[in-house]
Amino acid sequence: MADQSAAAYLRPTDLTFDRYRVDLTTQTVQHERRVCADLEDALGGIARGFKLLYREQVADPYDPSAPLVMNIGALTGTRVMTGLRTYLIGYSPLKASLSGAPALMWSAGSGSFGTRLRSLGIEEIVLTGRAARPTLLHLGPGEAGGPARFAFLDAADLLGLSANERVRLLHERIPGAHFAVVGPAAEHYREVAYAGVAITTDQQLETGDAKPRWCGRGGYGGVMGSKNVLAVAADAPNPPASASGLKEINREINLGAGSARYRDLPLDRGGTWRTYKMMKDAGALTEFNFHSTGTDLSAALFRANVEAGPYEARAEGCYLCGIRCHKNVYDAPEGIALGFRAKVDHEPLALLGPNLGIFNPDQVLTLIADVDELGMDSISLGVTLGYVMEHNQRHPGAPLVGGLAFGDFEGVRKAITATGTGRLPVVGQGVKRLSEQVGETAYAMHSKGIEYPAYLPHTNPGFAWALAGGHMSMRTFFLLVLERETGLDYWVDAITNRGPLFMLDDIIGLCKFANVGPEVEAEALRVAAGLEVTADDLRAVVGRTYLRGYASERRVGFTPDDYTLPAAAHEESPHILLPYFVTPEFFAALRERVLATFDARVAAADWL
Numbered sequence: 148m149a150d151q152s153a154a155a156y157l158r159p160t161d162l163t164f165d166r167y168r169v170d171l172t173t174q175t176v177q178h179e180r181r182v183c184a185d186l187e188d189a190l191g192g193i194a195r196g197f198k199l200l201y202r203e204q205v206a207d208p209y210d211p212s213a214p215l216v217m218n219i220g221a222l223t224g225t226r227v228m229t230g231l232r233t234y235l236i237g238y239s240p241l242k243a244s245l246s247g248a249p250a251l252m253w254s255a256g257s258g259s260f261g262t263r264l265r266s267l268g269i270e271e272i273v274l275t276g277r278a279a280r281p282t283l284l285h286l287g288p289g290e291a292g293g294p295a296r297f298a299f300l301d302a303a304d305l306l307g308l309s310a311n312e313r314v315r316l317l318h319e320r321i322p323g324a325h326f327a328v329v330g331p332a333a334e335h336y337r338e339v340a341y342a343g344v345a346i347t348t349d350q351q352l353e354t355g356d357a358k359p360r361w362c363g364r365g366g367y368g369g370v371m372g373s374k375n376v377l378a379v380a381a382d383a384p385n386p387p388a389s390a391s392g393l394k395e396i397n398r399e400i401n402l403g404a405g406s407a408r409y410r411d412l413p414l415d416r417g418g419t420w421r422t423y424k425m426m427k428d429a430g431a432l433t434e435f436n437f438h439s440t441g442t443d444l445s446a447a448l449f450r451a452n453v454e455a456g457p458y459e460a461r462a463e464g465c466y467l468c469g470i471r472c473h474k475n476v477y478d479a480p481e482g483i484a485l486g487f488r489a490k491v492d493h494e495p496l497a498l499l500g501p502n503l504g505i506f507n508p509d510q511v512l513t514l515i516a517d518v519d520e521l522g523m524d525s526i527s528l529g530v531t532l533g534y535v536m537e538h539n540q541r542h543p544g545a546p547l548v549g550g551l552a553f554g555d556f557e558g559v560r561k562a563i564t565a566t567g568t569g570r571l572p573v574v575g576q577g578v579k580r581l582s583e584q585v586g587e588t589a590y591a592m593h594s595k596g597i598e599y600p601a602y603l604p605h606t607n608p609g610f611a612w613a614l615a616g617g618h619m620s621m622r623t624f625f626l627l628v629l630e631r632e633t634g635l636d637y638w639v640d641a642i643t644n645r646g647p648l649f650m651l652d653d654i655i656g657l658c659k660f661a662n663v664g665p666e667v668e669a670e671a672l673r674v675a676a677g678l679e680v681t682a683d684d685l686r687a688v689v690g691r692t693y694l695r696g697y698a699s700e701r702r703v704g705f706t707p708d709d710y711t712l713p714a715a716a717h718e719e720s721p722h723i724l725l726p727y728f729v730t731p732e733f734f735a736a737l738r739e740r741v742l743a744t745f746d747a748r749v750a751a752a753d754w755l
């Protein structure tokens with residue numbers, strides 16, 4: 148941590164960080180205060196996490212020996228707006244090579260848990276082992292500024308409860324804490340490869356409503372479940388942080404052009420429904436397992452039509468965040484907001500709605516809430532269910548999941564409950580393994596085992612090189628809609644240079660919705676963390692972190708064939724109102740150049 152009273156900015160090697168290695172089997176904790184060796188160590192997040200893990204040998208992410216890193220970034224817990232992120236980093240039960248080797252990735256969430264870790268002086272926890280009983284890991288302040296205290300408490304009373312019921316119980320038990328909590332799906336980790344981890348928000352604890360943020364991608368809820376850790380409580384007040392010098396930076400984050408798409412602007416110019424409407428208008432919305440229909444069916448889920456329910460969609464947010472990106476929907480009979488129904492982001496809305504042929508707002512809100520309460524990633528689940536439905540349409544004589552069909556709301560509800568309680572592993576294993584088992588991979592919407600977010604792969608060849616899901620780690624998913632470029636040189640540059648920069652937020656602790664560039668982020672690090680760093684330094688650390696992730700993929704056995712899109716992504720659709728360019732020939736040429744670029748960078752990196 149930086150000494151912010153120092154007059155001059157500090158170099159990375161002037162700083163230290165606090166890592167706690169926790170062996171759950173023996174219930175022992177080893178505290179290390181380490182001098183930062185480089186900028187990766189000083190910034191934290193996935194940069195430090197990848198450095199620690201990219202050479203690990205992990206055959207089974209659920210084996211007790213498999214490490215799970217929980218850490219924060221340098222700006223987590225500062226007064227830089229959206230500086231709230233917690234990261235879970237490790238070998239994923241979902242991401243895998245064609246040969247079945249698990250791969251390194253991460254998941255990130257906002258909420259208030261990360262700020263409490265900062266308050267406790269815990270910058271990184273490395274979990275290994277397996278607790279003998281269901282465990283609540285309670286983190287408390289150390290005595291006289293000493294290391295934080297770790298207690299291994301019984302959590303058997305949480306078993307079987309919904310994610311939000313767990314949070315309510317935990318809040319009663321430890322009112323001063325914020326929590327990272329798994330839902331029921333994580334108890335069935337062998338049957339559900341995409342269980343997530345809920346990070347509590349102030350609003351959730353204050354109201355009792357199910358309003359966490361999710362570390363949803365990659366199955367880290369299941370990894371926590373495999374270690375028999377049901378929850379982690381960070382029991383401390385918010386850290387004493389200064390906002391001095393941050394006025395302009397926070398104004399840019401709060402009101403600048405970058406975050407505009409996530410704010411609640413009139414006429415759907417911001418927030419969840421801006422993206423939904425933009426993709427619908429481009430004929431690029433995920434309908435019927437990523438088949439755009441060119442109809443107006445999906446307009447039934449435009450904000451005005453949802454609110455006609457009658458519901459009220461309110462913009463709410465995390466601690467001190469003015470962007471307030473959460474679109475929380477309430478029942479509003481007579482125009483008065485009453486009970487909370489669901490938190491609506493673009494992905495759950497599109498993937499549990501139109502992607503499954505469901506267009507009734509009430510039904511979609513119900514499905515979103517169901518998935519959250521069971522603690523699963525709505526992206527992975529929505530994509531896998533869409534695959535099942537298309538399969539059943541193609542093969543009515545050999546149906547999966549009882550013949551589940553597009554538009555079958557009751558059938559989907561049952562399938563969600565069965566999946567989240569471990570009774571439907573055929574869906575819980577995710578679309579890669581299911582499609583390989585079935586022997587039809589052409590319309591399985593994933594790359595490297597990570598199901599696509601709600602953007603068509605027909606418009607984004609960059610999906611194949613995302614390290615941790617296509618809308619979290621490779622910013623190429625909006626490019627065709629915004630820039631309409633289809634040249635090979637353009638896409639090689641987009642994937643090898645521009646796209647990975649999206650990972651910078653996941654290094655320093657800011658929310659992606661802040662959406663400011665490296666220059667502003669460098670200034671934020673100078674002011675709030677006292678760190679001497681430039682925008683180019685930050686670009687370089689992203690480049691090294693991406694290379695560690697890519698080199699790790701290749702080391703565990705990813706071959707050029709792993710960097711691919713499903714065959715359906717290469718088909719031209721008359722309904723997609725964007726240029727058609729991801730032909731098999733284009734993609735083959737792109738793959739050759741992108742892999743050659745990354746391979747050359749790996750070969751030149753003597754530090755790898």
Ligand code: SF4
Nearest residue numbers: 464465468472658660
């Ligand atoms: S942008 Fe949204 S998720 Fe990010 S910190 Fe603000 S309210 Fe939370």
